[in-house]
Amino acid sequence: xxTTENRQAYxxxxxxxxxxxVKRVSITLSNSEYSELEKRAKKENIKIxxxxxxxxxxxxxxxxxxxxxQLQEMQEMRFLxxxxxxxxxxxxxxxxxxxxxxxxxxxxxxIKKLEDIVMNYYQKPKA
Numbered sequence: 001x002x003t004t005e006n007r008q009a010y011x012x013x014x015x016x017x018x019x020x021x022v023k024r025v026s027i028t029l030s031n032s033e034y035s036e037l038e039k040r041a042k043k044e045n046i047k048i049x050x051x052x053x054x055x056x057x058x059x060x061x062x063x064x065x066x067x068x069x070q071l072q073e074m075q076e077m078r079f080l081x082x083x084x085x086x087x088x089x090x091x092x093x094x095x096x097x098x099x100x101x102x103x104x105x106x107x108x109x110x111i112k113k114l115e116d117i118v119m120n121y122y123q124k125p126k127a
Contacts, residue, residue, distance in 0.1 A: 027052070044068055077118060084111070 029037070034048075041051040044067060058065035066074070088107070 040067070084114075 037048050037051060041048045044051060046054075055065055088111070091107070
């Protein structure tokens, strides 16, 4: 057997063995659609097929698919929120010491507004 025949025999055996475990799906895209996906895949440093699979699964599971850039932004925001929480803790400690907090509800409403803005930003698909 030569190399080509070995490869074909291996491929046939692999397909038979994994037939029930793996399914292949084929899609047709316009050049512009493919170009968009290709740009995103390059930006994410993954293959187009992996990107499309991840997008399909995220859509099916109704879970947002974030780019690495968005994940980094969220990580930075999480850090900032923790700093804000620390500052609030310090305000609470200080107000407990002097037994007075000016406009406690205003502070909490502002934090709630900030949280709502961030959640809306990441739940809405970008155009």
